Amino acid sequence: MKYTVLRLTLLCALCASVVHPFAADAPRVFRAGAATSNITPKLGTSINGNMSDGKATHVHDELHSRAIVLDDGTTKLAIVVNDSCLVPREVFDEAKRLASEATGIPASHMLMSATHTHSAASSASVFQSEADMEYRAFFAVRIADAIRRANNNLAPARIGWGKGSVLGQVHNRRWHMQPGTVLKNPFGTEDQVKMNPGMKNPALLKPAGPTDPEVWFVTLQRTNGQHIALLADYSLHYVGGNPGISADYYGAFADRIQELLQADRQDPPFVGLMANGTSGDINNIPWRDGDTNKYAPGQKIKIVANAVATEVARALPGVKLHDWVPLAAAQKEISLGVRKPDPAALDRAKDILAKAPNQFPRLKGLDEIYARETVQMADYPDRVQLILQALRIGDLAITAAPCEIFVEIGLELKAQNPFPASFTISLANGYNGYLPTPAQHALGGYETWRAKSSYLEVNASPQITAGLRELLGQLKK
Template sequence: MPRVRVAVAMLLIPLVVLLAFASSRPHLAAQKPRSLSAGAYASDITPRKFPVSVNGHMTDRQVSEVHDPLRARCLVLDDGKTTVAFVIVDSCMIPRDLCDRAKELIQKKTGIPARNVLIAATHTHSAVTLTGAFQSEPVEWYREFVVEQIVHGVERAWQQREPAQVAWGVGEDATQVFNRRWFMKPGTIQPNPFGQVDQVRMNPGYQHPGLIKPAGPTDPQIGFLSVQARDGRPIAFLANYALHYVGGVPGLSADYFGAFAERIQQLLGAEKVHPPFVGIMSNGASGDINNINYAGPAPGKRAPYEQCRLVADSVARKVFAAYQQVAQHHRADVSLAVAEQEIELGVRLPSEADLARAQQILAQARGPVLTTLPEIYARETVLLARYPPTVRLKLQAIRVGSMGIGAIPCEVFCEIGLEIKAKSPLKPTCIIELANGYNGYLPTPQQHEWGGYETWRARSSYLEVRASDKITATLLELLREVSQERPSSEQ
């Protein structure tokens, strides 16, 4: 053999071997049995010093009573290759720096990569302030405490992990969700805090004579992931429903999210298991959805927490019925995948004229507590004028088997969630909002045009008008990315 041919052959052999190996890799991946393990732990974040600031309203509330405990509910899943942690926290919203610090410590203590951790707020409006919102400000000791308890919770869940199996699916409860934004007859909407008249009004009042129709859809789906030990003992149940919160609770409370965790535990017969079962309700794309039917008459007065219990019972029973359909199909050969990306979005900064108007309103306001909407939004304008022209926010997609989870750090309008669910290659897909940071409301460009509370420029609504288009496109890319890594056995 001439020397040159030998050389070519020697070059070709490794190439052929390499190609053969490469082409067999997906096949090998599909055949290699995955073995899932899981652990869960509910970490207590009820404060131990009082009073505490509670946000979620235009004015601050100082609260000294605890109605029911606040928790950071942690679930760790591990397929032998990828580990994922979910942390759903009884908080109105959690800022990015707090999420990032908790993730960094989690990585240090457990080895779970920071990018594989999802931390989200339930959006209960009766929890302790963690980020500045309207006239509420956080205190450092509570922020520290929450970081510690999140890290502790994931560590415990990680230590407790055991061979596990999962099943997932979707239930439906259309009875508890209502779009809270309404088109109103001309002349029935008061000027907004900036002196303009919107076409849409939030929370218009029961059977208001000006009601035309809701300005957006609702999403009745309750996505769920059931996690069991191999003998069928329940470990955790992660549910997802697009409902802002319920309210009607005096003192600190996990709202219906906590009541759901209790109710699903009863339905699953998981009250006396060890390690303790962890029920979790995460919030879906519920930026414009609440539990109030303005088309109907005002309901009679409810006892404190009664409505939370009613909603929790209804949603838990509906999702439990869907769970029973798949209860026989829990499986351990399930793979996990995570993709994360930061995007840069513009800030709707106030103009010089906006700022001058705001300063004039504030100069005439009587403080220290501001009570009128123009005053409150004037203060927001001054605070927002100090924001940078763009912000970076984190989007994340997680896959468990063929179930997709998309995480967005905003209060996401329902129609955006519906679009992502419909276009996602993963069925089912859930949206977890207020995850991995806090960047205010996320209306669509059309909803911005119609106006209303959720679009009013403030620290609670400041992203550029086209933000939802960019977020939707990027999150769909991430969902496609985690979908492509799926072994053929899961397609």
């Protein structure tokens, strides 16, 4: 008898949840979760980011994949920011496959990016650093783990977004120089602009492009006000200066914002994330004004992290928190041409390499290093496929592309956007080198020099911008 009553009660409870006439009026629940994975490599691994390879002999601070998962009740999104210089598509694709299998979140709803710290393990081959394949396999699993754990931590949440401005930490690093300054490049021709032209160089004329001082942020808070995570986006290449493996200012920001929000030692832990905005031509060095301060190793990283985190903490109380917002994702692949060397350029490169006293990985000087890049680019495919992606979080749009995107492109996407709030994340879902505008290509300079770090066709940026706009249009419907 008891059994029958229990069974009936269970059945009724089941009916109520499935066909209750008022089910449609049930309040919509928005949920968020966050988690990290430790992705620190073993000592001895190759470090990405310079033209000569370096091997890790020390860990200054641990590297992480930092993930948030959002859920509006019908759609889930995952964003993972990874302490890495460059992450090739193969690693992200594998991480998405594993995370999707475990959580059911579609791969197209996952945005994965590299911060661009120059003191992390090599998962992409660039210049004289070769990808560490053992690390890549570990890395993909750990990215997926971060999503799985963030998904496990989903809890009712409120969400908001806003922006601040940190002017003094971003400087355009490409400069026009005084007339008569000869700017030779490693291809035997001359450039119109120079990257990193030298502090207070008397030949400085004017920066070759703008900066974007905006820092955007998304705050996720439990319904009791406890902070779950804060994702920020700032257009700064990296800072550098910590000895050994380090997450650079991106990791220092995560620590500092946690401190400022008094979100230390929570269960589950608070997660801070700093994504790379559109910083292809932006760094932290005040070329014209100069900076005569002597910084201890890593001190500059802390200064920048503190400046950006303090600004976010200042702007945060003014943000409107939503109990629920709709989520959506749109993604497409585009095919772009590769700037391959012509036969004369290839012959010249082979000649330089033949005369080089040392070969890879001990090539020295730009001419030798770019000669090797030229020979390798000759074997590249004629066209490559890129993932373009846009996420909608209420009235906020996040666009993403797998390049080191020039700041002009980010500014244009913000200015002409169907969403009132928007920002772009660089180095997302793969790695296809620098993305200068066609006008910046015409000026030359390091970021345009053909190599594994810069090879997309000159007209790539208008096609990428058009593709992202198309995705934004789909999300706005």
